[in-house]
Amino acid sequence: MARLSACHSSDGRPPQEFFPGNSNLEEEITNNxxxxxxxxxxxxxxxxxxxNFHFCKVLYSSIVNQxxxxxxxxYGKTFSLPEQAxxxxxxxxxSALKHFTRKPSRFxxxxxxxxxxxxxxxxxxxDGFDVWFQLHPNVLSTRYNRIKSTKDLLILGADKECWPxxxxxxxxxxxxxxxxxxxxxxxQTDKDPWHFKTRAKFLNSGTMIGPVHAASKVFNQAQxxxxxxxxxxxxxxxxxxxxxxxxxxxxxxxxxxxxxxxxEFGMALDYxxxxxxxxxxxxxxxxxxxxxxxxxxxxxxxxxxxxxxDVKDKGYRKPTLARNIISGLTPVVLHxxxxxxxxxxxxxxxxWFKHYKKSPKQLxxxxxxxxGERWNLVSREKIAGVWSFEEKKGGKPGDGYWRxxxxxxxxxxxxxxxxxxxxxxxxxxxxxxxxxGKYN
Numbered sequence: 097m098a099r100l101s102a103c104h105s106s107d108g109r110p111p112q113e114f115f116p117g118n119s120n121l122e123e124e125i126t127n128n129x130x131x132x133x134x135x136x137x138x139x140x141x142x143x144x145x146x147x148n149f150h151f152c153k154v155l156y157s158s159i160v161n162q163x164x165x166x167x168x169x170x171y172g173k174t175f176s177l178p179e180q181a182x183x184x185x186x187x188x189x190x191s192a193l194k195h196f197t198r199k200p201s202r203f204x205x206x207x208x209x210x211x212x213x214x215x216x217x218x219x220x221x222x223d224g225f226d227v228w229f230q231l232h233p234n235v236l237s238t239r240y241n242r243i244k245s246t247k248d249l250l251i252l253g254a255d256k257e258c259w260p261x262x263x264x265x266x267x268x269x270x271x272x273x274x275x276x277x278x279x280x281x282x283x284q285t286d287k288d289p290w291h292f293k294t295r296a297k298f299l300n301s302g303t304m305i306g307p308v309h310a311a312s313k314v315f316n317q318a319q320x321x322x323x324x325x326x327x328x329x330x331x332x333x334x335x336x337x338x339x340x341x342x343x344x345x346x347x348x349x350x351x352x353x354x355x356x357x358x359x360e361f362g363m364a365l366d367y368x369x370x371x372x373x374x375x376x377x378x379x380x381x382x383x384x385x386x387x388x389x390x391x392x393x394x395x396x397x398x399x400x401x402x403x404x405x406d407v408k409d410k411g412y413r414k415p416t417l418a419r420n421i422i423s424g425l426t427p428v429v430l431h432x433x434x435x436x437x438x439x440x441x442x443x444x445x446x447x448w449f450k451h452y453k454k455s456p457k458q459l460x461x462x463x464x465x466x467x468g469e470r471w472n473l474v475s476r477e478k479i480a481g482v483w484s485f486e487e488k489k490g491g492k493p494g495d496g497y498w499r500x501x502x503x504x505x506x507x508x509x510x511x512x513x514x515x516x517x518x519x520x521x522x523x524x525x526x527x528x529x530x531x532x533g534k535y536n
Contacts, residue, residue, distance in 0.1 A: 099275055099368040099423075100243065100251065138233045138305075139213055140166040141192065142482075143185045144224030145173050149514070152507035153443065156514055157228040159480055159503070160448050160459045164233075167192065167211055168224075168484040168501070182332045183322045189221065190319045192485045193312035194494030210498040211483055215309040216247070223302040226432040226439065230417055230446060236428045239370055240305055248362035250306030250314060252339070253372035253431055254296035260334045266344030267337075270351065271297055274367040280422050291377040299343045299365060301336040303372035303431050310362050317342060317361070339363075369420040373427035376434035381422045384445045386415070415447040440527035444520045457515035460503065482506065 140163050144151055158166055170188040175181040196213040213219070218240065240251070258268035274295035279285055281293035288294055304311065318338040325332060342361055349359040366372050373382060419426045432439050443449075448456045460480055480503035488495040503511075513519050 099370060100364040100366065137164065137218075138237055139164060139211060139217060139219050141169060141189070141219050141221045142166050142224045143169045143188055143221075145170050145175075145181065145184075147506045148225070149510045150225040150439070152510045152514055153439070154222070154224060154227050155482065155503070155507060156460070157230070157446070160456075161229045161232050163229060164211075165479060166482050168482045171482075171484045171501070180332075182335050183326065185335045186315055186318045186322055186338070188485075188487070190312070190315040191487055191493045191496065193219075193308055193315060195485065195496055196308045197312060198494060213308055215307065215312075217308050218305065219308055219311055220305045220429075221303070221311060222429065223431065223433075226436065227303060228430045228432075228446065229428065230430060231426065231428040236305065236371065239428070246362065247307060248310045248313075249364060250304060250310040250362050251364050251366050251371055252343075253300040253303040253374045254365040254367050254369075255298045255300040255374050255433070256291040256294040256296045256377045258298040258340070260337050261340050261344075265341065266348050267340035268298070268344070270344045270348035271299070271365075272347060272351075273297055276367055276423060292380060294377065296367060296369075296374065296378070297365065299336070299340040299363070300372075300374045300376075300431070300433060301339045302374070302433055303429055305371060306362070314339065314342065314361050314363065368423040368425055369427045370423070370425045371427060372429045372431055373418065373420060374431045374433055375438065379434065379438055381420055382418050382430075383421050384416050384442075384450075385419050386417075415451040416445060417447060418442070418445070435531070437527045437531035440523045443514075444517070444524055449517065449520070455515065455517070457511065460511070460515070480504075 140158055142154065155166065169192045170184055173184060173188075175184060196211075196217065197215045218237065220236065243249075254274065261267035263269075274297040276295045277285075278295075280295060281288070284293045286294055318335070321338050321341075322332055343363050343365075345359050346355075346361050346363055349355045369381075375382075417426050418430055430442075448459060482501050484499045484501055485496050486499050488497065507514070513523070
């Protein structure tokens with residue numbers, strides 16, 4: 097059974113090559129340890145205009161899971177109207193992705209540690225204030241490469257509700273059904289008017305993974321549509337509206353055999369939450385369990401945890417991971433696009449609190465990366481931070497330069513609140529008492 101809505105054949109059917117023989121990736125990794133070794137490096141890109149407590153949780157989760165320093169888009173920009181900010185998310189990402197399709201400038205070459213991507217590099221684009229990484233990037237790369245049957249495949253998160261598009265739009269009516277079992281939630285599957293027992297099948301724009309050129313095509317098209325909307329005097333209510341419309345048009349064209357370069361975007365949805373767990377109406381689908389992912393993949397994750405003495409042969413302990421109990425898979429990324437108080441409820445449940453013996457704060461100071469069979473100490477200043485893509489004033493789309501922003505400058509003021517067990521538990525209790533208080 098295919099887990100994705102992906103690049104279909106001319107008659108609209110999903111190709112079998114995505115999961116030939118209904119093979120299970122976690123079982124494959126368990127039986128074939130080399131399947132998870134030496135994958136293509138990933139680059140995380142985050143659109144965020146400012147730093148705050150929530151952004152720093154996103155960044156912390158990427159650092160301790162050993163992702164490369166993320167790229168920030170639109171950082172430091174201010175907008176007088178909400179529509180401008182929403183439009184800028186699309187235009188900023190479009191410009192940054194165009195930058196990577198060009199030949200590196202002399203300035204890029206001079207900054208030897210600056211991001212070096214090309215049109216075929218794999219990027220992970222996530223929202224800046226409500227997304228956490230819980231698995232090592234090797235797991236994400238391995239899963240993506242396992243199912244990638246086309247060089248243009250762009251996988252996005254799946255949602256249970258069609259929003260904010262009109263309910264009679266193609267974004268809501270033309271998309272294929274989820275490939276999760278039709279009885280995944282029992283007799284009430286897809287019949288729940290509140291969507292808690294609905295299989296996710298609608299596009300969510302807050303998480304995606306794919307090659308630079310595929311993401312660039314999608315955001316270029318979205319930018320064109322936004323400019324046309326603003327030209328006609330309309331407003332940009334949500335960036336998701338435009339991407340969901342495009343996915344609906346793509347789905348409709350595939351179903352009727354009318355796919356062309358104009359309506360084919362290579363977009364697919366992660367129905368099984370193998371990559372991204374979206375949270376709207378889905379908190380009951382998630383449980384923190386120590387059985388985690390299949391042992392081989394899980395052990396690879398555990399061995400990547402810096403200074404984790406528990407990973408030795410004696411005293412090995414499985415990390416506690418958020419698992420989707422409907423699909424049976426452990427997502428790499430958690431996206432809290434639903435009620436935000438769960439960000440306080442679940443932060444103390446993450447492996448860096450439950451699994452790691454030392455203080456979670458120490459993970460930011462003793463950054464050790466496993467290379468082959470050796471552990472190498474990495475300078476905090478080189479890995480704990482982000483690269484901000486700064487657009488060149490008066491330049492063409494894609495013109496820009498890099499600026500390094502260190503963790504201490506971005507998140508030093510929030511570090512204690514994020515990593516101290518007493519403070520984190522206090523925040524959880526406060527969220528239970530006043531769920532909306534911190535997010536008004």
